[in-house]
Amino acid sequence: MNLRPARTAIAVLLTSTLLLAGCDDSGDDGDKKGGSTPLGNSSSDASQPSAAPSTGSGPSTDGGADSGSLDKDSFFETIIGAQQDAGSYRSKATTSTAGIKMVLDSEVTYDGDKILGHSKSASSSPQQIESVISAGVIYLRGDGLGTPAGKWLKLDPNDPDNAGNPLAGLAAVSDPEVALRAMGELDSLKLDGAETIDGVKASHYRAVMVTANYTKELGLPAAVSKFLPAKLPFDIWVDEDNRPVKFRISFKIEGTSSESEQTFYDYGTDVDVTVPKDADTITYAELDKG
Numbered sequence: 602m603n604l605r606p607a608r609t610a611i612a613v614l615l616t617s618t619l620l621l622a623g624c625d626d627s628g629d630d631g632d633k634k635g636g637s638t639p640l641g642n643s644s645s646d647a648s649q650p651s652a653a654p655s656t657g658s659g660p661s662t663d664g665g666a667d668s669g670s671l672d673k674d675s676f677f678e679t680i681i682g683a684q685q686d687a688g689s690y691r692s693k694a695t696t697s698t699a700g701i702k703m704v705l706d707s708e709v710t711y712d713g714d715k716i717l718g719h720s721k722s723a724s725s726s727p728q729q730i731e732s733v734i735s736a737g738v739i740y741l742r743g744d745g746l747g748t749p750a751g752k753w754l755k756l757d758p759n760d761p762d763n764a765g766n767p768l769a770g771l772a773a774v775s776d777p778e779v780a781l782r783a784m785g786e787l788d789s790l791k792l793d794g795a796e797t798i799d800g801v802k803a804s805h806y807r808a809v810m811v812t813a814n815y816t817k818e819l820g821l822p823a824a825v826s827k828f829l830p831a832k833l834p835f836d837i838w839v840d841e842d843n844r845p846v847k848f849r850i851s852f853k854i855e856g857t858s859s860e861s862e863q864t865f866y867d868y869g870t871d872v873d874v875t876v877p878k879d880a881d882t883i884t885y886a887e888l889d890k891g
Contacts, residue, residue: 673790
């Protein structure tokens with residue numbers, strides 16, 4: 602696989618993992634069957650904290666020293682666990698890269714400890730993309746994938762034919778345990794105060810994640826590791842139940858700046874996701890042969 606779609610996939614993996622839904626996805630296949638504008642960010646190089654202004658006030662701490670604050674060593678485990686306890690949620694993600702804005706609406710529920718989710722780009726987005734995640738398998742359809750009309754691209758991380766395919770990591774990251782290993786521990790965590798987000802009282806945290814585990818845990822080709830920033834700053838707001846309410850990240854890769862923001866809402870809502878039938882899918886190996 603050439604590295605152009607790989608870089609797009611890596612950028613999306615960074616965002617999708619941190620957005621906790623595993624549903625912010627892309628399928629730029631520009632050198633295979635007629636390309637299109639990439640869905641997500643362009644990826645690599647971030648060392649400064651996110652430049653988002655703080656509108657709240659309150660205590661700050663590294664490692665959760667204050668009462669009620671979260672600990673950096675268990676931060677991801679805590680907030681992912683809180684989402685699982687809620688059972689379901691909806692979200693809206695907006696990503697801007699080089700002046701191109703994409704909006705993705707998602708709904709997620711849990712089937713045991715696995716994500717069952719559906720995402721679709723807004724009609725105003727320049728690239729139309731849709732995904733379904735079920736039992737660790739991701740299904741994609743939309744612009745730039747090169748799939749036959751009406752067919753979903755099926756990506757199973759356990760399929761040997763997907764070995765070395767960066768897009769397979771999109772499915773792998775939908776497993777909360779894999780996501781936790783990929784994200785590892787935070788380099789730093791700072792409680793920046795209390796704010797109200799869309800009517801919800803939330804604690805604003807500024808954090809920096811270390812990305813060293815990404816290539817190993819997500820099965821990415823070693824060659825693409827050089828595109829990953831060593832550290833990735835982000836801002837996240839969590840409610841009183843430690844559930845994410847808002848997430849914001851910005852970084853630069855090979856001179857291209859990207860910004861992503863996602864809001865989470867409707868926790869505990871009824872979510873109905875239809876999984877594509879096998880007859881309506883095509884594998885990456887079949888697509889590659891075509």
